[in-house]
Amino acid sequence: MQETTDSGPSGSKSRPKRALSFLRVQNAYAFIGLVLIVIFAWVFFVIEIEPQFYLQEGERARYAWDTFISQFIIGLAQGSIYALIALGYTLVYGILFMINFAHGEVFMAGAYIGFFAINAAEQSGFLESQTALAILLTMGVAVMGSVIVAILLERIAYRPLRGAPRLVPLITAIGASITLQQLFLRLFGSSPRTYPRISLFVGQGMWGCEPVDGTTVCEGIDLISKSYDVLIFNQEVRIRPFFFVILFVSLLLMSALWFFIQRTKTGKAMRAVAEDKDTASLMGINVDRTIVITFMLGAALAGAGAVLFALYNRQVTPFMGFIPGIKAFTAAVLGGIGNVPGAMFGGLFLGVAESVFPSALGLPNQLKDVVAFGLLIVFMIFRPTGIFGEVLSEKKA
Amino acid sequence: MMNQNNLRFGFLETNTLRYSFYAAIAIFILTLTGIFGTFAQRDVIQDTLSLDLVALVLVIGVPALVAGRSSQSDKPVITILNSAIAGLIAATAVILVVLLETIVPQEELMFVFNNYRPIIGGVATLGAGQDNLIMGILGLLALSLILGGIVGGILSLPQRWMLAILSGLGSMVIIGLMAGQIRNLVTPSDALGVVGAFVAGYGAGYATRTIANPWLRRLLGFIAGGAVGIVFLVLGNTGAFAQNGALLLGGDPSIIMGGAVNSSLTMIIGFGIVGLAGLIVTSASSFVHNSAIFLAVVFALLGMLNVQQRMTVIMAIVTFIAFAAATIFIPPLGTQSNKQYRTLSPQQKRSIDVITGVLALVLALVAPVFMGQYITNVLDLVMLYIIMGIGLNVMVGYAGLLDLGYVASFAIGAYTSAILTTPSIFTTGCIPFEPIADARYAEMCTGILTNWQGVGILTFWQAWPIAIVVSAFTGMALGVPVLRLRGDYLAIVTLGFGEMTRVLTRAQITAPVLGAAQGISPVPFPVIDLTSLNPDWYFELSNASTIYYLYIFSVLAAALVVWRLSGSRLGRAWRAMKADEDVAQAMGVPLVRTKLLAFGVSSAFAGLGGAIFAAQLRGIFPDSFTLLVSINVLSLIIIGGLGSIPGVVVGALMLVGLPEVLREIQDYRLLVFGVLLVVVMLLKPDGLIPPPIRQLSKQQKVPQSASPQPNTQ
């Protein structure tokens, strides 16, 4: 690819060449660092300095560190789910250069199928006796559900259009998205389904001992449903351990994906197909199969994310995929679409931004989408191909 | 049809198995959504054919159709057998659900499948209940075999006959479903008169073939139509069309005969024009000819429906026969007229084209009189989307800039015009202030209420251009920061604009100006006040039928402007930019200017539509400005064919008009819509009507230099 420097202006002025990709990642981190510094400086100003000008003696400022910390953690949890969905967008985009608009519905399908699994587990008492296993199984079933939907989607709506004009698959994706929403609505009804409230206690005897009726009861920490008051940086903050579970599981899944793409043979095939489908097929890679695997990977992450989401927010509706889908797509673009770490970072950043910024800027929470998209536009002005740029493939969009 | 790997074992083809297997899965799911229960109450033909039976027939018939079509055999027997098998497999899916229902307790089934209602005893088991379930299942299997066989048989017929049967059945179902909406559109006497005049003109066209002078022929056609008019006038004056008159029983007083147009001269001229139309189509292109005759058939059927008032069995049979016959007999006539059209000289062709165009326009202008509020209202929405589609086409179809936030420009136009024309908005955020609360809308929009507290309140006609300009300029302003973005990055940023619009229009902080969720209401309707010319000329564009004229002129203007632009230097620059931005620039196309013009022109049309929309709704609410609008507009231009203006019309009819027709299937409306979106794109990836290739060298008069001389530059 060294040849790019001599193969005419196939990129544009605004699109640096491959030779720079190393530098560019450096730039991305520098950029992120800069952004973080600006944000913290602003938050510091708002919390520590600004109130001194108007606060009366003894009065408590509305916006203080505890709010910031809580919102930051809440944002991380929400952002992890965005990131899991965003990866699906990014993987498909990286290979097919198409926006898989129906990916939000793949997520929704996972949540629904997971609901029936966990419901069955609850009915049979399995959920109570083997909570952790039941949740894992639920996740497995949800992942399978999502994967099946994604495979069908690829087969029916996208594969026949491989050679069609670029916008055509976008429309079939929109059509598939409406179809799936309406199908689930008709099948499972318009009332939301609610995941059961599950408790999963860990660390008995280590934490969470409470004096009850004179004796100390150590039931441990409920990882899923309960929330606890904790001191963080000397601030009393209400924390639900599940925030961190989401973050942790998401990071785990994302690392697994990263490993898969970088180290396995199939992952290499994926990257090869992303680079150039024709050449890849000449090299003996089964392009169709690789594309299906890509869809499956994205769907699997979405399915897992859906169960996390549903355990977290409990309600499942046929329309639940829409808003997270749009947000995740935004996150993928923010990070640089087609770029795996970009999607991760974009998701987390968008989640945190939505959660923290409206309060930090003194705006009503109603405007969080305006803040989020405003940020996106500002970022796009400075980095027109996302924070990390397009790395999975160098091809022009 | 797809024919990859179609092997045959005995008579059975693998395609048959493949498609009917897919279909069976789909049918299984569809049955679980409770489709038969939902449709059970709806009648297509009164007391004879209910919608769930239609659904069952479709469920069996469509797989049979697909399987039959994909069969490569030219032996009808094999096609029939394959179709029958496909129908059988499809029916198995329904039977599986029946079995499921007998095995699984009902409340558990309904817990999972919320809308499912028991189908045993319904149409799916042919009415058989639990006791004789076996009979019901066997009956369904037999029915599916027979039905599949019939479909196969129909497929084996000559193409024209097959089309005839399908179009007859299809139109029967559609007219049956819509009967309530369309039964009062045309009275029998009107239908008879108009169709009579048309036929008279048509006959005159054939009779006068030998006459060379086209204008003489046209005059004769006009006279033929006018003669029919006179006959009907005389009949009308003798009371034949009175409500319970002798000619046709049960019709309402007609629009033309006894309605608005009382002047007999106007009526005769009107009929004459219809006669002229009948004559013109005998030597017009087959498209014009066929659509005109189909229109006449529909008109006649509407007249009959008006008498029957419901989709009775007789009405259904007549509909079937009329459409089937039309499908068989019209195309050959069309070929004939087309042949005649071809032989004409260019000037004569042109004159026929012009006359057809003018007649079509007249038809469009008269249409609201017949169509009634509902259909007109649907057409209004369709035209709104046509205007927006034409606008977005500039951006996406020509300039290649993917915009997912078109709703922003639409909202800006609508809100601008609403704010400028409504007095209440500047004060209390939508509660009309006292002195004006009692004023009539008309006074507001004729400009009586100007300069209230220093704030000018404009009429619609003043606010409209302002709204367009504001939209155009905000469109350009939004374009500036995203000039460097390409492809999907642009898409997501524009989507961001759209989402910001959605949030901001309902946010509390903008409430004093935009009215938050309560919106701005009432927005005055436009008034055309020409009383200075003629005391009677005072028109309120206050309902669907009148606002229609505003829309239709806007559509024509928008189409004209964009058509002109697309063939101009600017349009070429847009398309070059879409194909290859860098090369276009290197050929001297200034990117910034060209892109911004695309943003501006495109937004201007959204603003134009938005302003009319505000006047049509007589109020503006944030609920109208969702992402779905952007998606709809984008989908319709792609479905129609990117960059094609007729494509926009077809796309809008399909994406905005069709859901209204689909209202009849109620809860399945959007599901069918989504499926159609996918299916149309799969079958026609380039859109329904791809843009035409501009034949520039033909349109040019032959170059003067006959001999190839060197380019003297």
Add this chain to the structure above:
Amino acid sequence: MRKMILLICVLALATVGIAPLAAQDDMMGPSVMLAPGEDLVIGFGAALTGEGLAPFGIDIRRGVELALEDRPTVTVDDVEFNVALDVQDSMCSPEGGQTVANRFVSDDSIVGVIGLMCSSAAEAAAPIFDEAGFSTISASATAASLTTSDFTSFNRTVPTDAAQGLAAADIIVNVLGATNVAFIDDGSAYGTGLVDVIIDAYEELGGTVAIRDAVTVGDTDFRALLEDISATDPDLIYFAGFNAEGARLIEQRFDVGLEDVPFMGADGIYGSELVDLAGDFAEGVYATRPIPASSDELDAFAERYIETFGEEPPSAFNTNSYDATNLMLDAIEAVGYIDDQGDLVIERETLSEFIRSASFDGLTGVIECDGTGECSSADIGFYQITDGAFVQQELEMMEE
């Protein structure tokens, strides 16, 4: 160019000539005529598909269906006519409302309309119904402006937001004793309108608004918003919106340490659906609804509802629509007459006049129309969720 101008002039003239044609489209007379044996059709418009509000629309439809089950026919001068329902999805958008309105008015056999469901749809539809002389009775469109805008077609059997808002403000201050209240709405016309009314009354009663904010319908994570609210130390959280968002807010309160702050809503969250969604978290939640008192009839009706549809009513609007349907049928029976040909004639104007001055004992209390279209008594019931069900509370005013 000259040809263009000419063409435009001709077209303009043509339109001017045709416009009166279209304007005189009041073909459908001011009355409905039905031959014996024909169905008497009543229109019904509500949001039946789409996100969030469909359960309400279906609930309202079920109220109508139950009313028609009671009265499958109307009898005028000893002639019976079957009542049929024309159900249309008006969605919750103004253009949806307008489309459905146009559809109903263009079918001149439709006698009257139950609906429309959402205020924004009803507001856009009202001028069209006005023009056609129709009568509509809504069971759920509560925006105050609907009865103050001189619409002749609009009636409702549900109290205006103004009434509910005043009552709610009174309860907040005088019963619950809250003076630092956080207000949240769902960004819909219903939610913002209600909060607007409440805040006005509430501030007049001496309360301070801790914070006012809104959620997005369909959004799921409101914890950041609740953090903002938590920073203001409110005595009460008031939410004007519907079940799905309400349940999320109620539940997510626990993740930010607001579980001890009482939560109150309006009729949008009244119903079993909220308890289904929020489960134990919903314990202690307050709600108002426009039905003054639980009565035996109401209980019996609820039982019948469960029997018929296999689930508890998701909202309270089914009772309002039951009343609306009865009001419509009463009116038809009262004003309809049989003419010389034996046809049933219902004059739209007299129908409208009758409805506007009707008065009867309905399921939801006394229905008494005041001439502006406001038919429901403005009494408000106050409820709290106790042991998984809404239980009516006595209104013990703290002072006065």
Add this chain to the structure above:
Amino acid sequence: MDQPLLNVIDVTKQFGGLTAVNSIDLSIKPGLIASLIGPNGAGKTTFFNCVTGFYTPNEGKIIFDDRPIQGMSTDKIAKRGIARTYQNIRLFGDMTVLENILVGMHHRLTAGMWRPILGLDRAEEADAITEAIRLLEFVGLEGQGDYMAANLPYGMQRRLEIARALASKPKLLLLDEPTAGMNPIETDTMMAFIRQLRDELGLTIFLIEHDMKLVMTISDQVSVMDYGRKIAEGTPKEIQNDPTVIAAYLGTNIEDEEMEAEA
């Protein structure tokens, strides 16, 4: 004739650490056919891109027609009178042949937005189309005007690309490997055609080419690049005998050369 039409002074273009074009000096007098040759990856196309404005050189000056043009955007440079073709043909595929040429005339036409809307651009359009048709005849594409550019055979696409460049009435025409992918007969035709361009239209032509036969036959002046530097310049004869050039070619990839010639 003394003033060079194009005068490149000490131009350098770097991409990060890589110097693709290293202080090149070059000048072309009007009416000449000048060639730029060099092994693959020598920086020839990058140099073209600097001249036509796709890249802004990091250092140096480019003077065209007595005025500096470095750093200007490509559309402005096109307006000054430089037009080019591309190594890998870059036509506007879904536009017709005639429309492609009309885009080439873009900066010579004047209609903006309003005139077409009002229908006032007809005369201009008619003239432009007539001229475009003549141009098509000149490049041997008569009668092909209404075909989609993407559907033309390869050789015709090359000619169309040149016609599109000519449509802007350039003073200097840059051809990037005009015979790439052509067989010897086609190459000969193209060679004659290039000569015709200069002789009949009086253009100055600057081309990159691998086909040595063509370069040596039609060029008035040949420059040789290697590793971003200009290693030699002169008449074809001088270049053929230049030891550095021979070393550069022999030392690097003469095989490519031969393959190129055979192709």
